Amino acid sequence: MLDYAALSALAAVVREGSFERAARSLSVTPSAISQRIRALEERVGCALVVRDSPCRATETGRRLCQHVDHVRLLEQSLHGALPALAGQGEARVPVPVGVNADSLATWVAAPLAAFAAAQPVLLEVSVDDQDHTTEWLRSGAVLAAVTATARPAAGCNSFPLGAMRYVAAASPAFVRRHFGEGVGAGSLARAPSLVFNTKDELQSRWARRLCHRDVQLPRHTLPSPHAFVTAALAGMGWGLHPTGLIDAHLRDGSLVELVPGTPFDVPLHWQHARAAGGMLDGLTSEVLAAARKALLQP
Amino acid sequence: MLDYAALSALAAVVREGSFERAARSLSVTPSAISQRIRALEERVGCALVVRDSPCRATETGRRLCQHVDHVRLLEQSLHGALPALAGQGEARVPVPVGVNADSLATWVAAPLAAFAAAQPVLLEVSVDDQDHTTEWLRSGAVLAAVTATARPAAGCNSFPLGAMRYVAAASPAFVRRHFGEGVGAGSLARAPSLVFNTKDELQSRWARRLCHRDVQLPRHTLPSPHAFVTAALAGMGWGLHPTGLIDAHLRDGSLVELVPGTPFDVPLHWQHARAAGGMLDGLTSEVLAAARKALLQP
The missing domain is CATH 1.10.10.10 (Winged helix-like DNA-binding domain superfamily/Winged helix DNA-binding domain)
Known part of the structure; x- marks a missing residue:
């Protein structure tokens, strides 16, 4: 061996x-x-x-x-079946997981935490956008991930989670100042937008769907979902926010939808390595149950 | 030229x-x-x-x-003095800024946003811990940063901001389960801690100060200040949280201090490139005023 x-x-x-x-x-x-x-x-x-x-x-x-991660998880399942094997000082098993920042800021932290609080694991959560977490699964850098891809990575099982709903929103003063004459390719090319990082294409995709063509958006970069909301409230820019983070602001009018009735839904999936065995089944149940409540179901 | x-x-x-x-x-x-x-x-x-x-x-x-960033900012100050120079379609100036994640999650988002909402700039905020933002200043990757270092980087001015106060906290159930016999080197070596990423030394430094020696802490990794709080509430681990994020939870008892009266204060500084000229003075005033309210003043 x-x-x-x-x-x-x-x-x-x-x-x-x-x-x-x-x-x-x-x-x-x-x-x-x-x-x-x-x-x-x-x-x-x-x-x-x-x-x-x-x-x-x-x-x-x-x-x-x-391979080491897989073997450790298999050992852990064995300890579940044969408690005598698990010594008192048995080290916790590292479980690397990849999630997108908006999921971590809204619905996925609770199921991850519930799993980690109950199991002898050490969760290693890495954050990137939902298109890049698939890469991590493929390369084996993580054992499980929230991804934008339904198609399972090699050796993985894939489960649909539902869609994360985003709304393009800004402060009323910002809308008056930059979109007084409506939201279109012209005004969007001048009004500063908020993006999470240079890989964040959500705002561009929303603008393309609205205007039926590519719009070059001026962009502030702000890599924190909560700071995104603070920035929107202060009138720094418009951006796509997860509804979970701005519902209260939309209700009290401190943020308004740029174009009412134009939400942007991003379908998410949960994938985990099959070889990691039974330990990840518990995590998968927690994550699926939380997604059912928090995400838009088809 | x-x-x-x-x-x-x-x-x-x-x-x-x-x-x-x-x-x-x-x-x-x-x-x-x-x-x-x-x-x-x-x-x-x-x-x-x-x-x-x-x-x-x-x-x-x-x-x-x-050099390009500096020249652009100098041009922008010139536009302020000679408005005729600034064309209507004048592009906004990119201003790269480095901040630590906990500052962005608490007090610094608001002054950054207020500055960006008022000035013809595009803020490019990068996040790393307060020890690494100094590197970015030195290499010129950012024009201004929240740092742990008082000593100005070459070509920079430095201003003290006050200290960010952290408290080691966990859920009452977690404390009963893992620290029933008190908080010491033995229990800390077994109870899972929360760290932001592998570079996050706060928990280790707090443990060293308490136990007067290094303690090897089991660590969950969770790179989001808000998810950190969610994880603590769910009993996933103990960790150092900025008081601003958990004050309400400490008051209602959903989180408790591990060892009452052992806060951990991290002095922060604001540094900006001198060559960038007057444009950054406005940002500096906003940041200093917000820090005076949010951070512990000496």
Whole structure:
């Protein structure tokens, strides 16, 4: 069989980002970590870690880390069946999960937390947009993810979650100032929009659907869903907000829809690695139940 | 003088991450962008852009982008003094700013938004922890930042903002389950903590101050200040929360301090590039006024 002490060292370096921190987390010396990884690299015949700051896995290294995650989860399921196996000091199992920022800011934090509070795991949540979390699943960087893609990544199961509803909104003063003569390609090309980061295409997609052509939007960048709302309230720009975050503001009139009746729905899916076994089934049930309440069901 | 059309192309590629998106944002063809950057690279004698996905600036490229930002801000101040210069369709000036996630989730979003709503700028807010925003200032990636460092980066002015107060807190059920026999090195080594990301040392620093030695904490990773609170409420782990985000929960008892009377204060500073001129003075006043109300003053 493979050398699991060496594989644990590799996983720790990739998780912690440095040999020193990995050594501390496994309570061994950095030179022990370094020897184990070198031995593994000699056996596999290629580099497994890019010695950078922070350290990163090579493609082969990433594949091995994924294997370690799977084995750990399988062990955990075994502990469930054979409680005698699970020592008192048994370490919690790391479960890397990818979610989009808007889901984390609204509905998905609660089911993740409920799962993590009940199970002997350490959740490692990474955030990117729903198109990029699929990449993470494919590369094995995460065991489960909220994605925009229905088609299961290799080795994954996929479940529809429903749609996240967004509304294009801004403060009444902002609308008066920038859209006094209506919302169209001309006014949208001048009024500053809010985007989460340079990869965020939601505002452009909404504008394209409205105007039937591409509009080059001036963009403020603000990578925080809650700061997005604060910025909209202050009249900094218009943007697409998850309805869950601005319902109260729409009701009290501090934010208004740019064009009433033009919500933008983004269907989301939950995917998880099949090989990770029964442990993720509990997480999947929690996530699906929360999505059923929070997201728009077909 | 330098070729500012070429410099604008460079800045657009770095900002947008690709030649295609840069071309769209400047309303020219991708081949025009590519020619301008090649000409600039020949003149400077080294690569300015790493053609990757996304494209990144080389160190020299970054230095030139910083120069473009400064010149744009100086032009903007000139427009203030000579309104006739500022054409109607004058493009807004990009202002890259670095802040820490907890500041963005609490007090700094409002002054940033107030500034951006009033000035002809496009704010580009990047988030990292307060130790790393200093790096961005140094490298010229941002013109202003909330930092943990009082000492001004080269070419910057520095202003004390006051301290962000954190409290180590968890749900009452979590405290009963994991700290029934008190909070010490032993219980902290077993109870899962919450960290924002692998660089987040707050929890470790608080534990070290309490126990007078390093404690290896089991860690859930959750890169969202609001999800941090949701996770704490659900009993997923203990962590250091900005008091602004959990005051109400401490009052109604849904969260409790792990060890009453052990807040952790992180002094913050505002730094901005001197060369960027008068435009940033307005932003600085807004930020300092908001900090005076929200942060702990010495």
